[in-house]
Amino acid sequence: xxxxxxxxxxTQLALPISLLRTRELVMxxxxxxxxxxxxxxxxxxxxxxxxxxxxADASTVADHACLMLxxxxxxxxxxxxxxxxxxxxxxxxxxxxxxxxxxxxxAFLADAAHESAAIYNEIEAAIGPDTLETLQTLLVTxxxxxxxxx
Amino acid sequence: xxxxxxxxxxTQLALPISLLRTRELVMxxxxxxxxxxxxxxxxxxxxxxxxxxxxADASTVADHACLMLxxxxxxxxxxxxxxxxxxxxxxxxxxxxxxxxxxxxxAFLADAAHESAAIYNEIEAAIGPDTLETLQTLLVTxxxxxxxxx
DNA sequence: TCAATTTACTTAACATGTTAATTTAATCCT
DNA sequence: AGGATTAAATTAACATGTTAAGTAAATTGA
Numbered sequence: 001x002x003x004x005x006x007x008x009x010x011t012q013l014a015l016p017i018s019l020l021r022t023r024e025l026v027m028x029x030x031x032x033x034x035x036x037x038x039x040x041x042x043x044x045x046x047x048x049x050x051x052x053x054x055x056a057d058a059s060t061v062a063d064h065a066c067l068m069l070x071x072x073x074x075x076x077x078x079x080x081x082x083x084x085x086x087x088x089x090x091x092x093x094x095x096x097x098x099x100x101x102x103x104x105x106x107a108f109l110a111d112a113a114h115e116s117a118a119i120y121n122e123i124e125a126a127i128g129p130d131t132l133e134t135l136q137t138l139l140v141t142x143x144x145x146x147x148x149x150x
Numbered sequence: 151x152x153x154x155x156x157x158x159x160x161t162q163l164a165l166p167i168s169l170l171r172t173r174e175l176v177m178x179x180x181x182x183x184x185x186x187x188x189x190x191x192x193x194x195x196x197x198x199x200x201x202x203x204x205x206a207d208a209s210t211v212a213d214h215a216c217l218m219l220x221x222x223x224x225x226x227x228x229x230x231x232x233x234x235x236x237x238x239x240x241x242x243x244x245x246x247x248x249x250x251x252x253x254x255x256x257a258f259l260a261d262a263a264h265e266s267a268a269i270y271n272e273i274e275a276a277i278g279p280d281t282l283e284t285l286q287t288l289l290v291t292x293x294x295x296x297x298x299x300x
Numbered sequence: 301t302c303a304a305t306t307t308a309c310t311t312a313a314c315a316t317g318t319t320a321a322t323t324t325a326a327t328c329c330t
Numbered sequence: 331a332g333g334a335t336t337a338a339a340t341t342a343a344c345a346t347g348t349t350a351a352g353t354a355a356a357t358t359g360a
Contacts, residue, residue, distance in 0.1 A: 015273070015282070016176050017195070017216050018289045023169040024216070025296040030166070035349080040315065045167070058339065066170050071316050073340055078315085095325045095338040123165070126299040127292050132165070135288050139168045142277050142285060146175040149276040185319080190345065209308065221346055223310055228345085245308040245355045 029119050037112055042067060046075055047084060047109055050101035057096040058087075084108055179269050187262055192217060196225055197234060200251040201259055207246040234258060 027041065034044055045065040050056070053064065062072045076099060079085040084105030090096035101109075124132055177191065184194055195215040200206070203214070212222045226249060229235040234255030240246035251259075274282055 014286065016173055016180070016191075018286060019169050019173040019176070020216050022289045022293050022296075023166055023173070025293055026166050026169070029296075031348090040348085041166075042316065059337095066167050066174070068317065068319095069339065070318075070341080074316075093326070093338085097339065122299075123296070127295045131288070131291065131295070135292060136164065136168060138281070138285050138288060139172045141281065143172050143175055145277045145281070146172075146179075146273070149272075181318090190318085192346065207308080218347065218349095219309065220311080220348075224346075243308085243356070247309070 026123060029123055030116075033112065033115055033119060037108075042071065043075055043079060046072070046079060047101060047105055050085060050099060051106060051109055055098055055100040057090060057098055059096075061099055079105070176273060179273055180266075183262065183265055183269060187258075192221065193225055193229060196222070196229060197251060197255055197259055200235060200249060201256060205248055205250040207240060207248055209246075211249055229255070 030041070034041055039047075042065070045067070046061060049061055049064045053060070056064075058069060058072055058076070061067075062069050065072070067075070076085060076087055076097075080087055082104075084102055085099060086102050087097055087099050090098050127135075180191070184191055189197075192215070195217070196211060199211055199215045203210070206214075208219060208222055208226070211217075212219050215222070217225070226235060226237055226247075230237055232254075234252055235249060236252050237247055237249050240248045277285075
């Protein structure tokens with residue numbers, strides 16, 4: 001008996017959509033936190049990156065936060081207006097913009113830290129720690145493979 | 151002794167960013183095709199979904215194309231202006247909008263089909279067919295786990 | 301039966317994604 | 331040194347992402 005045609009087999013788009021859908025399900029759990037605190041996912045990422053790197057130029061931050069430079073430019077304006085980020089020209093290289101998080105920015109993150117960690121733990125518990133780690137490893141492997149054959 | 155507050159390390163953002171970065175690397179290979187043909191990734195997804203479902207209401211298309219309804223509304227307007235999609239009210243249920251691809255829309259996809267398949271094959275070759283299948287399976291597993299514990 | 305609720309979209313408003321063009325500064329090159 | 335090139339950001343323009351509010355049609359339920 002011939003196999004029934006798959007209901008919606010968008011074969012060539014399967015991987016991009018599959019990655020997108022999975023990410024959406026993960027983010028769904030974080031969104032209430034972000035919404036309640038009035039920040040977008042991207043603004044949150046920028047703050048988190050800046051908290052770790054102390055000071056970095058825009059390109060580096062964009063790379064680490066997985067954002068495009070034009071998006072980052074706008075986000076920095078917003079975060080800067082909120083007093084959470086300070087940006088200034090690099091005295092060594094006038095083309096670069098150096099970014100750093102302010103103490104207010106740190107305070108904002110600290111206030112959300114517990115709740116954020118709790119959500120992540122729930123996600124890990126739902127997926128299973130082993131499965132989660134397997135997925136992470138696999139994603140790194142896939143990225144390396146895609147970069148090597150560019 | 152009370153547990154110390156969890157450090158705000160990037161691990162909490164690791165999964166969303168990892169999925170995002172991987173998806174970006176995959177899409178990077180498709181983007182030249184989309185750019186050359188003057189469609190966005192989302193417009194392409196809508197056309198591909200409509201090609202397979204024949205006719206469907208907006209909610210179903212949004213779900214399958216992984217788009218939000220407000221986005222779909224705008225995309226349909228664009229595709230409709232281009233003559234690639236036809237939209238009309240469902241006579242059975244006046245709330246629903248039925249969508250279908252036109253013959254021009256099909257011709258557009260047919261013209262790109264060969265090139266699109268070639269790109270996907272390159273991606274599969276770069277990742278390795280086995281690894282790709284493992285990833286796909288894992289992503290489905292993770293999604294199911296996240297949905298079950300909602 | 302009809303007011304209240306739900307459903308399916310659409311609009312609106314603002315933020316980001318994406319590509320191209322522009323600006324300014326650093327670096328190359330002869 | 332100084333014109334050409336490259337590099338880093340920004341700006342611009344248009345499309346989508348995201349949440350909230352609005353609209354019209356269908357369904358509920360007393």
